[in-house]
Amino acid sequence: MEEISRFCGRAFTRMVLQKSSPISALKYGHRRGFTMSRKSRSIAEQGKKLFTPGPLGTSRTVREAALPDLGSRDVVFIDKVKYLRSRLVQIAGVSGEDYTTIPIQGSGTFAVEAVIQTAVPRTGGKVLLLENGAYGKRIGKVCDYIGIPYHKESFPENKKVDVNRVADILRADNSFTLVSVVHCETSSGVINPVVEVGSVVREIRPDCLFFVDAMSSFGAIPLDMTAGSVDFMVSSANKCLQGIPGFSYTVARKSALQKCKGNSRSLSLDLYDQYQGLEDTGQFRFTPATHTMLAFCQALKEFDDEGGLQGRSARYIENRRIIREGMKKLGFTEFLDDSHDGYIITSYNFPDHPNFDFKIFYSKLNEKDQVIYPGKVLNADCFRIGNIGDLYPQDMTHLLVCIEEVCNDMGIPLPLS
Ligand SMILES: *Cc1c(COP(=O)(O)O)cnc(C)c1O
Numbered sequence: 001m002e003e004i005s006r007f008c009g010r011a012f013t014r015m016v017l018q019k020s021s022p023i024s025a026l027k028y029g030h031r032r033g034f035t036m037s038r039k040s041r042s043i044a045e046q047g048k049k050l051f052t053p054g055p056l057g058t059s060r061t062v063r064e065a066a067l068p069d070l071g072s073r074d075v076v077f078i079d080k081v082k083y084l085r086s087r088l089v090q091i092a093g094v095s096g097e098d099y100t101t102i103p104i105q106g107s108g109t110f111a112v113e114a115v116i117q118t119a120v121p122r123t124g125g126k127v128l129l130l131e132n133g134a135y136g137k138r139i140g141k142v143c144d145y146i147g148i149p150y151h152k153e154s155f156p157e158n159k160k161v162d163v164n165r166v167a168d169i170l171r172a173d174n175s176f177t178l179v180s181v182v183h184c185e186t187s188s189g190v191i192n193p194v195v196e197v198g199s200v201v202r203e204i205r206p207d208c209l210f211f212v213d214a215m216s217s218f219g220a221i222p223l224d225m226t227a228g229s230v231d232f233m234v235s236s237a238n239k240c241l242q243g244i245p246g247f248s249y250t251v252a253r254k255s256a257l258q259k260c261k262g263n264s265r266s267l268s269l270d271l272y273d274q275y276q277g278l279e280d281t282g283q284f285r286f287t288p289a290t291h292t293m294l295a296f297c298q299a300l301k302e303f304d305d306e307g308g309l310q311g312r313s314a315r316y317i318e319n320r321r322i323i324r325e326g327m328k329k330l331g332f333t334e335f336l337d338d339s340h341d342g343y344i345i346t347s348y349n350f351p352d353h354p355n356f357d358f359k360i361f362y363s364k365l366n367e368k369d370q371v372i373y374p375g376k377v378l379n380a381d382c383f384r385i386g387n388i389g390d391l392y393p394q395d396m397t398h399l400l401v402c403i404e405e406v407c408n409d410m411g412i413p414l415p416l417s
Helices: 002-017 022-028 038-046 060-064 075-091 108-119 134-146 163-172 194-204 254-258 271-281 290-305 308-330 358-367 393-409
Strands: 099-105 127-131 150-154 178-182 209-213 232-236 247-253 345-349 382-386
Touching (some): 075 099, 075 247, 099 254, 099 271, 108 134, 254 271, 308 345, 358 382
Parallel strands (some): 127 178, 209 232
Antiparallel strands (some): 232 247
16 A cells, blocks of 8 residues: 555656646556656657667557457458468469468567478488578577588678579588578678579579578568579568568478478477468467457558559668668768668668767667667678668658757767768
């Protein structure tokens, strides 16, 4: 009792100090016994702008579509799952005869791990892992945990995977059963030549499977899965298709999947088993992300309304153009040179000024509801600005204004020299 009155007293004091109206205090804070500050109220109402590689901003209508409770055996839900599975095959540009979509509960990494678990045989399996950044390296970590043998071929973080080198490796060593590559390496923004790599794999090692992590590019950067001879492609609900987080998915070649029975060392991440369950009963083996999947169906509708991949990529390209030109005017330099034309995320070098401290820069932007992300590149001090998610040209322009204000605040003269 004493505890409660002390708590209420404090909340009341804060309420008076902030001169917030008692009505809004009731609306937003009363039930939990505290008063939200002006700042957090604005978060509840509008949310922050996320210029990050995930989680990404989503539309209110997508979030609202997650409101209904539905049982996992409900025919409405089963129909939604069927719909989103076939829609994803269409968006991937492949035929439903040859390919299928297998959703899996969890974030994007769960799908990556599920593919590795499922596609690599327990004996005699070996992965050729092509990497030029953090997400490529993560696939190596997945292999380490499972105990799968692999050869990691590393390329500089500011360069694309070199197809000729891949061809040389495949010619010299015939032990690989799976080749993996990341389409958009989100740690830097580099776009790898997936179709070229896939063609080389198919030409030199026709039986070797080809796996693409297209997490941050699917739905926004074209990928010809047929020309690239892709067997497994993964992405997640909360990347360019702009759903809320909670599940990820694999678009898999059925003939490749059929050979994977019994490979998985994990029950929950067994894609073959998940596929059989969905095909046989239309249901998931374990509790599905029901709310997230409802939201995802709305996200697919909004994707179509925007004009599909073409419309979405046009907006991201425009976002990227605005941030690129604006940051250039402010004197910021990009980590990648002009030979790169990705439009998912841009890495910027830290300004060379004694007052620059990334933590302060980040928090001051965050106070203005602008969320950027520290760089994940290993060899340079960078921060990243994402263009993807529910972001529009006016959001990019506003971010630029905020960056200017924050630099002024920190005593960093602009344009940077
Ligand atoms: C976002 C992302 C992932 C998955 O990350 P999660 O945090 O598990 O969602 C994997 N690969 C790439 C290239 C990504 O951009």
